[in-house]
Amino acid sequence: MASGVKPRVKVPKSASAGETITIKTLISHTMESGQRKDSDGNVIPRSIINRFVASFNGETVIDVKMEPAISTNPFFEFEAKVPEAGEFVFTWYDDDGDVYEAKKSIAVN
Amino acid sequence: MNMKPIAQTRASALAFAAALAFAAGPAVAGADDDQLIINEELEIVTETAAPAHLDGVDVIYSGWRFRSDETQSLQMDDFDNPAMVFVDQALELWETVDGSEGKACASCHEDVAAFKGLKTSLPRVENGELVTLTDLVNECRTERMGAEAWKYSGGQMSAMTALIAHQSRGMAMNVSIDGDAAPFWELGKELYYTRVGQLQLACANCHEDNYGNMIRADHLSQGQINGFPTYRLKNAKINTVHGRFKGCMSNIRAVPFAEGSPEFEALELYVASRGQGLSVESPAVRN
Numbered sequence A: 001m002a003s004g005v006k007p008r009v010k011v012p013k014s015a016s017a018g019e020t021i022t023i024k025t026l027i028s029h030t031m032e033s034g035q036r037k038d039s040d041g042n043v044i045p046r047s048i049i050n051r052f053v054a055s056f057n058g059e060t061v062i063d064v065k066m067e068p069a070i071s072t073n074p075f076f077e078f079e080a081k082v083p084e085a086g087e088f089v090f091t092w093y094d095d096d097g098d099v100y101e102a103k104k105s106i107a108v109n
Numbered sequence B: 001m002n003m004k005p006i007a008q009t010r011a012s013a014l015a016f017a018a019a020l021a022f023a024a025g026p027a028v029a030g031a032d033d034d035q036l037i038i039n040e041e042l043e044i045v046t047e048t049a050a051p052a053h054l055d056g057v058d059v060i061y062s063g064w065r066f067r068s069d070e071t072q073s074l075q076m077d078d079f080d081n082p083a084m085v086f087v088d089q090a091l092e093l094w095e096t097v098d099g100s101e102g103k104a105c106a107s108c109h110e111d112v113a114a115f116k117g118l119k120t121s122l123p124r125v126e127n128g129e130l131v132t133l134t135d136l137v138n139e140c141r142t143e144r145m146g147a148e149a150w151k152y153s154g155g156q157m158s159a160m161t162a163l164i165a166h167q168s169r170g171m172a173m174n175v176s177i178d179g180d181a182a183p184f185w186e187l188g189k190e191l192y193y194t195r196v197g198q199l200q201l202a203c204a205n206c207h208e209d210n211y212g213n214m215i216r217a218d219h220l221s222q223g224q225i226n227g228f229p230t231y232r233l234k235n236a237k238i239n240t241v242h243g244r245f246k247g248c249m250s251n252i253r254a255v256p257f258a259e260g261s262p263e264f265e266a267l268e269l270y271v272a273s274r275g276q277g278l279s280v281e282s283p284a285v286r287n
Helices: B006-022 B069-074 B083-095 B105-109 B133-144 B155-166 B179-193 B203-207 B241-251 B262-274
Strands: A006-010 A019-028 A049-056 A059-065 A075-082 A086-094 A099-108 B047-049 B059-061 B124-126 B129-131 B230-232 B237-239 B284-286
Touching: A006 A086, A006 A099, A019 A049, A019 A086, A019 A099, A019 B083, A049 A075, A059 A075, B069 B284, B083 B105, B083 B155, B083 B230, B083 B237, B105 B133, B124 B179, B129 B133, B129 B262, B133 B155, B155 B237, B179 B203, B179 B262, B241 B262
Parallel strands: B230 B284
Antiparallel strands: A006 A019, A019 A075, A049 A059, A049 A086, A086 A099, B047 B059, B124 B129, B230 B237
């Protein structure tokens, strides 16, 4: 597992039915591009998060393919419509096969 | 209808242009009027009357007031503040045992919140020596933990000082400048006003005489350090005060003092005293 990886998400605790909310996600990750060389001239192997998916009650909200040019600690901000109470699941897929997951519930009032 | 003679109009236009071109001082495009409230609850003082010892400036402003709206907004919510990633890393370091004594920071200090207020009084004099937050951390590491000192601007030290300074966020800077501290403060003041390097500039030439003006593409601030350690977009990491001083000195083509040197520590005290009354913003976000 890549070291120092920590997913963070910010979702409002509640919303009214049908409301569009703003979601922010951040995951700490070095996002090594595979283009750099170390001090001895050897290529540092690529190690990035290559896919990010957010879903709500099993339905995909956003599915992002990520490429090596994306910076360290990728941050995503997007909007989602909340028709009912439920749970957001956020999943990040690492090059090394690791999968990081965060969940947030939201109530409807 | 305006019947002003043409010649007079042109003359006043020329005078206006000349005034723009030669205006010294902060009259042109100073700080903006934005207000900094973090996480919609913590009000930060970014503007206040200058401390009594300061002659050249009437009002002091946080560097936040000189940045673009986009950069400013990054500091208004901790989730958006990229520095908080490093603060989280430092929280892990806080709990990590290191050195021959088998201790972590948490072994003695328990909760880092105990350091609330510490940053406002640093640098300060202890036993006749001027000490910075960095010195205090390394003193603990070498003398009480039996661990190796961290490098001044290394990743661990800059994250740890950001975490500790963060505990004082929102509190007013209030360093002591008289008594034991006076000689250090005087040295810092002398350095601040001494022209150095190939460009023959002192700190004051930019940050006192010309704050608010553009230096090429950069909007000059007053060079306040109440937001340090600071995340900078240009290098995507936490930047230390002495690292920043070094950057400034290189820019004016002077040979910088070393990080942690007596000169920079004295300068840190003096510059901190120029910001008395501004809130600690650590970790701030700048470009």
